[in-house]
Amino acid sequence: MPAARLSFGDVLSESFGFFFNNLALFFHLVTIPWVLSVLLRIVSNTIAADSLMVVLLEKAADLIPTVMFLVAWNRATLLSPQQVDLPGLRWSPRETALLLYLLRIAGITFVLLAAFTLTAGPIDPAALGQVPLDPEVARREAMAAPLGTGFFISALLALRVSFGLAAAAVDVSFTPRQAWAASRGNAWPIIGALFTIFFASGVVTIIAALVPMSLVRGILDGTIGATILAWTVATLVSYGGAAVIATAQAIIFRRLTGWRNGHPLVLPS
Numbered sequence: 127m128p129a130a131r132l133s134f135g136d137v138l139s140e141s142f143g144f145f146f147n148n149l150a151l152f153f154h155l156v157t158i159p160w161v162l163s164v165l166l167r168i169v170s171n172t173i174a175a176d177s178l179m180v181v182l183l184e185k186a187a188d189l190i191p192t193v194m195f196l197v198a199w200n201r202a203t204l205l206s207p208q209q210v211d212l213p214g215l216r217w218s219p220r221e222t223a224l225l226l227y228l229l230r231i232a233g234i235t236f237v238l239l240a241a242f243t244l245t246a247g248p249i250d251p252a253a254l255g256q257v258p259l260d261p262e263v264a265r266r267e268a269m270a271a272p273l274g275t276g277f278f279i280s281a282l283l284a285l286r287v288s289f290g291l292a293a294a295a296v297d298v299s300f301t302p303r304q305a306w307a308a309s310r311g312n313a314w315p316i317i318g319a320l321f322t323i324f325f326a327s328g329v330v331t332i333i334a335a336l337v338p339m340s341l342v343r344g345i346l347d348g349t350i351g352a353t354i355l356a357w358t359v360a361t362l363v364s365y366g367g368a369a370v371i372a373t374a375q376a377i378i379f380r381r382l383t384g385w386r387n388g389h390p391l392v393l394p395s
Contacts, residue, residue: 130381132312137319141374144203145366151207155198156365158214159191163361166191168354182240190217192368193225199369200224200295203376205387223294231302232284238277245269285320286313289378298391300383308382308393319374327367335360 145152170184194213197220201210211218229236286309293300309316339356385391 130312130384132315132319132378132381134315134318137315137374137377138322140377141319141323141370144373144377145370148202148207151202152199152366152369155202155210155213156195156362156369158212159195160362160365162191162214163188163365164354164358167357167361171353178243182243186236189225189228192365193221193228195365196291196368196372197221197224197295199372200292200376203373204292204296204380204385220295220297223297224291227291227294227300227302231287231290232281235277235280235284238273238280242273242277245273282317282321285317285324288320289316289375289382292372292376292379293383293385293391295376296385296387298385300379300391304393309378312378312382316378319378320371323367323371323374327364327370331360331364331367334363 166184166188170180174180191214194217197218198210198213287302287305289309290300290302290305335356338359339352342352342355379385383391383393
């Protein structure tokens, strides 16, 4: 039997509520990782704007500031803002533990996503719905379809045990196997809540990138200024989504394990 019965609605409302009630804390913690992520995006665009490999490498490098932020935000959620170090200034064993856990549960997902992106190639909007379909495009889509299916399945499995990321931020030894056992009976509320936040965050991030670009492109001379502004706004919104997701994972971890600061974590065998 699960230690607690999770509610999809309660996890969502508490996660968004905590985030919007702590916006000042969010801006305090996100500043340095946000700047680092934007700089990485600018550098990768300068090196090779049209190279999928460079984009994938940039996303991999962006894990570093993202993990720093996630550790700080999880600690603020589970402990208190007074016990949080400003992220982006140093790398500690907590960041290493969280990154290793992330790679254990989502490493295959990242690999499948990269393989799908490289196999499918860039999408030409003009070719969508084209009849007859270009043979080269058809071949790429046929090769990429199994990778896309594998990515989707592995992403759902990773979501179920992703709440264990919160444990790494508070120095608790917690494995994906233990997370799987602790989530028994609550798999779909966990996956549903986290997937909903991921999807909403993705949609809002896309809007946050397109709106500033369309508004500023006519004002600034050229497009690079509008592009950088769009990256800046979209990256901040993306970090906001990551904060809500991390909050939900921390809430799920606390409820399913009964974790309390200063007490050993005791899980049913």
